[in-house]
Amino acid sequence: MTDYLQMLRLDLRKLINYIVEIKRTPKKLISYFLFLAWIALILLPQFMGNKKSTLPQQMNPTIIQAILSAYLLLISGLIFSTLISSLKKLYFTFSMGDVNLLFPSPLEPQRILFWSMLKKIPATLLGAVLPVLFLTPTLLRWGIGTQGVFFIYASFVSLALIISPLAFLIFLLSVRYQKEGWMRSVLVCSILWLVGSWLWQVRESTNLVDLLTGYQAVGIWQFPVVGWILRLAYAGFNGASSDTYWGLLWIVLTLSLVSFAVYRLAKDYYEDVLGRAEKMYEARKRAKSGRPQFSEVFAKFGRKNKPAVKGTYAGSRAFLFKQIANYRSAGLNEYLGVLAPLALAVGLVVGFLVSSKSIMDPSGGLFTINGIIAYMLILTSSTSSISAELALPYIYVLPGTFYKKVLALNALPVLRFAINIFLINLSYTLMAKGDKEAWVTAVIISLMVITVYFELGNSVIVGNVLLPSALDRKLFFPLMLMIQILVIVIPAGVIGGGLYLSFQSELALALGIIVANVGVGLLLLRFSEKLFSYIEMREYT
Amino acid sequence: MIEANYAGTMLAVQNLSKKFGKHMAVDRLNFSLHSGEVVGLLGPNGAGKSTLIKCIVGLLRPTNGEILINGHIRGSRAARQTSAYVPEIPQLYDMLTVWQHLQFITGAYEVKQWEEKAEELLKMFEIWDKKDEFTKALSKGMRQKLSLCCGVVSNAQMLFLDEPMVGLDPKAIKNLKNLIQELKDEGKTLFISTHLLDPIETVCNRVIVLKKGKIIAQGSLEDLRHQLGEENASLEEVFLEVTADD
Numbered sequence: 001m002t003d004y005l006q007m008l009r010l011d012l013r014k015l016i017n018y019i020v021e022i023k024r025t026p027k028k029l030i031s032y033f034l035f036l037a038w039i040a041l042i043l044l045p046q047f048m049g050n051k052k053s054t055l056p057q058q059m060n061p062t063i064i065q066a067i068l069s070a071y072l073l074l075i076s077g078l079i080f081s082t083l084i085s086s087l088k089k090l091y092f093t094f095s096m097g098d099v100n101l102l103f104p105s106p107l108e109p110q111r112i113l114f115w116s117m118l119k120k121i122p123a124t125l126l127g128a129v130l131p132v133l134f135l136t137p138t139l140l141r142w143g144i145g146t147q148g149v150f151f152i153y154a155s156f157v158s159l160a161l162i163i164s165p166l167a168f169l170i171f172l173l174s175v176r177y178q179k180e181g182w183m184r185s186v187l188v189c190s191i192l193w194l195v196g197s198w199l200w201q202v203r204e205s206t207n208l209v210d211l212l213t214g215y216q217a218v219g220i221w222q223f224p225v226v227g228w229i230l231r232l233a234y235a236g237f238n239g240a241s242s243d244t245y246w247g248l249l250w251i252v253l254t255l256s257l258v259s260f261a262v263y264r265l266a267k268d269y270y271e272d273v274l275g276r277a278e279k280m281y282e283a284r285k286r287a288k289s290g291r292p293q294f295s296e297v298f299a300k301f302g303r304k305n306k307p308a309v310k311g312t313y314a315g316s317r318a319f320l321f322k323q324i325a326n327y328r329s330a331g332l333n334e335y336l337g338v339l340a341p342l343a344l345a346v347g348l349v350v351g352f353l354v355s356s357k358s359i360m361d362p363s364g365g366l367f368t369i370n371g372i373i374a375y376m377l378i379l380t381s382s383t384s385s386i387s388a389e390l391a392l393p394y395i396y397v398l399p400g401t402f403y404k405k406v407l408a409l410n411a412l413p414v415l416r417f418a419i420n421i422f423l424i425n426l427s428y429t430l431m432a433k434g435d436k437e438a439w440v441t442a443v444i445i446s447l448m449v450i451t452v453y454f455e456l457g458n459s460v461i462v463g464n465v466l467l468p469s470a471l472d473r474k475l476f477f478p479l480m481l482m483i484q485i486l487v488i489v490i491p492a493g494v495i496g497g498g499l500y501l502s503f504q505s506e507l508a509l510a511l512g513i514i515v516a517n518v519g520v521g522l523l524l525l526r527f528s529e530k531l532f533s534y535i536e537m538r539e540y541t
Numbered sequence: 542m543i544e545a546n547y548a549g550t551m552l553a554v555q556n557l558s559k560k561f562g563k564h565m566a567v568d569r570l571n572f573s574l575h576s577g578e579v580v581g582l583l584g585p586n587g588a589g590k591s592t593l594i595k596c597i598v599g600l601l602r603p604t605n606g607e608i609l610i611n612g613h614i615r616g617s618r619a620a621r622q623t624s625a626y627v628p629e630i631p632q633l634y635d636m637l638t639v640w641q642h643l644q645f646i647t648g649a650y651e652v653k654q655w656e657e658k659a660e661e662l663l664k665m666f667e668i669w670d671k672k673d674e675f676t677k678a679l680s681k682g683m684r685q686k687l688s689l690c691c692g693v694v695s696n697a698q699m700l701f702l703d704e705p706m707v708g709l710d711p712k713a714i715k716n717l718k719n720l721i722q723e724l725k726d727e728g729k730t731l732f733i734s735t736h737l738l739d740p741i742e743t744v745c746n747r748v749i750v751l752k753k754g755k756i757i758a759q760g761s762l763e764d765l766r767h768q769l770g771e772e773n774a775s776l777e778e779v780f781l782e783v784t785a786d787d
Contacts, residue, residue: 002651006645006648006649009645009648010634010637010645013637013641013644013645014634014636014637017636017637017638017641017675018636021636021675095634096632097632097633097634097635097637099600099628099632100626100628100631100632100633100688101633101634101642101645101646101691102649103599103600104598104599104600104621104624104625104626105621105646105649105650105695106618106621106622106649106650106651107621107649108618109599109616268599268602268616270599270600270601271600271601271602274600274601281632
């Protein structure tokens with residue numbers, strides 16, 4: 001019992017220290033306030049809208065079918081991809097503090113594991129609140145009652161709670177007890193069973209809507225974990241039945257059994273969790289230093305061990321060498337990364353859907369796709385090749401001017417981004433059977449998005465000068481976003497608008513925007529050269 | 542079982558191997574440490590020093606072989622109660638203060654009346670004024686000092702120190718050397734992996750030299766000098782000689 005008491009004390013101390021930390025660094029409150037304000041801004045209009053409507057809107061049954069089908073695909077994808085990865089790797093997370101202090105201590109390893117699984121429960125319950133909170137007003141407006149919201153929440157929580165111990169069990173059986181072949185067969189058979197059940201259910205369907213009802217197959221409904229989680233979500237929309245409560249009971253029983261099995265089987269497991277703990281530690285370090293996270297994930301695909309880069313890259317061009325070596329090791333070559341085929345596929349699929357379903361005109365689709373891309377660009381603009389370099393010493397100490405270093409660093413990312421944008425827009429236009437006007441729009445809109453990317457890439461340095469501390473940049477992220485948007489929109493609006501008024505042509509407007517973006521991008525680059533002497537390398541501040 | 546053969550020793554390692562995929566990091570090692578001994582673990586980078594220590598303290602599973610700490614099987618509660626580990630990289634709990642780390646360790650090792658000793662250690666390593674700081678606010682050297690304090694304050698009979706001098710300033714290295722001598726005088730057993738040879742030259746009873754996962758030399762400095770036929774050689778010279786490629 002003293003072991004659990006020790007761990008409880010440790011976690012309570014950590015929890016109290018988070019509060020103490022806020023007292024010591026009151027400006028952290030700003031970020032919490034902004035976060036709460038953001039949630040309130042999203043929720044309030046929906047709740048207010050809900051009060052105004054006298055009758056809840058009845059939800060279209062087809063939409064419910066679509067939501068539940070998509071939900072089933074999502075949870076199955078998540079569960080099976082996690083379990084298949086668990087055949088070789090473990091994803092259970094401990095901190096490096098645990099590894100260095102808790103593991104070598106006299107506390108029993110099994111108790112440490114059990115405590116770790118136990119404390120994930122409240123964290124998961126809290127973590128699942130947020131998505132449900134966002135969904136609640138919409139669900140209430142659709143006429144889904146409090147009980148329905150509860151079951152949807154229960155479905156999310158069940159998924160989050162069960163996946164980690166289940167993956168641990170699969171890992172133990174596969175790696176520690178060397179039953180990988182057997183476990184793989186079980187997983188593959190399960191997937192085939194689920195797919196087969198779906199197809200059998202819809203064997204007589206004649207249209208797309210009927211295909212969606214495949215999730216109601218008995219083989220899926222009764223299937224362990226996936227079926228039970230689905231039953232809870234189904235109850236959210238259609239009301240609870242005895243099936244729902246049985247599902248809930250099975251989940252609780254399975255969770256208890258799986259956790260008990262892990263507790264009993266996970267002997268001498270420390271080595272298995274070391275790799276994951278180190279990875280998480282590195283990821284946190286990367287996040288603190290402002291280095292991009294997603295690029296590391298994508299870099300895993302197609303990683304080559306010995307990329308050959310010939311030639312001499314003197315002075316600032318050394319950064320170009322680094323980029324070429326980096327991209328060659330992680331993609332097809334320095335121009336085409338793993339996102340290129342993905343961009344092509346997205347363009348082809350969306351184009352095909354637009355053309356076959358006549359959802360919108362081809363130009364409308366272009367604006368939607370590029371709008372989403374531009375939105376994502378702005379949201380992720382705080383991390384780039386430059387921000388990653390600013391956390392390392394080389395950009396400060398290697399010979400060359402800062403202006404040239406930035407150009408050397410940005411040249412390939414801009415080029416690769418341009419290729420991806422053209423791939424997505426042109427393949428879309430091709431599949432959507434766009435007319436001449438659509439092709440011109442595709443080219444123009446691609447150039448607009450590419451120049452925004454160029455502009456944002458050069459604005460990072462200004463952000464680092466205005467807010468040198470990484471914490472400040474995090475706190476004032478929304479403010480920086482607004483400034484960035486203004487820097488992009490005002491010159492583009494003035495020049496583009498001016499040209500439009502002069503020539504009464506949309507083409508002139510677009511060209512004006514492109515010219516403004518390039519101009520502001522170059523100005524920011526020039527400005528960065530002047531500002532560079534004010535920047536200092538900050539490791540963990 | 543090796544218990545009978547190694548009765549009375551603090552650490553007994555027999556036929557220990559550790560493989561990572563196809564790479565043999567530690568290859569059929571046999572050695573023992575007696576109670577009260579200070580033994581230096583030397584070897585070039587990648588020799589398997591950290592892997593060996595991690596296997597002993599239970600962070601890695603040996604592929605083959607047996608390890609007993611004070612007669613207890615590696616990884617057992619009794620073995621952990623007897624030993625403490627200071628890792629190569631001082632990764633601690635970011636959200637605990639310096640003092641709370643010591644509180645946690647002494648709680649886990651069930652050490653009573655530890656406060657005076659803890660204060661003495663923190664003052665010796667000149668981080669007493671940081672005792673209420675979160676460790677995330679400490680420099681790497683300060684975290685290393687705290688990590689050492691955590692190891693010592695546990696009052697364990699056997700200490701495994703993996704590169705304990707990395708990141709320490711010269712004064713702290715000198716203090717650590719004195720501390721090792723003090724622990725030796727108290728009868729504690731220390732197994733120290735290091736690349737810094739000067740500080741341990743005078744405090745180690747003997748050294749074990751690893752290369753490519755195998756023990757290539759072991760014994761007291763005098764023994765090794767004698768084996769090499771160089772009676773006045775320093776530990777550094779002995780190390781360079783025994784690890785030189787054929």
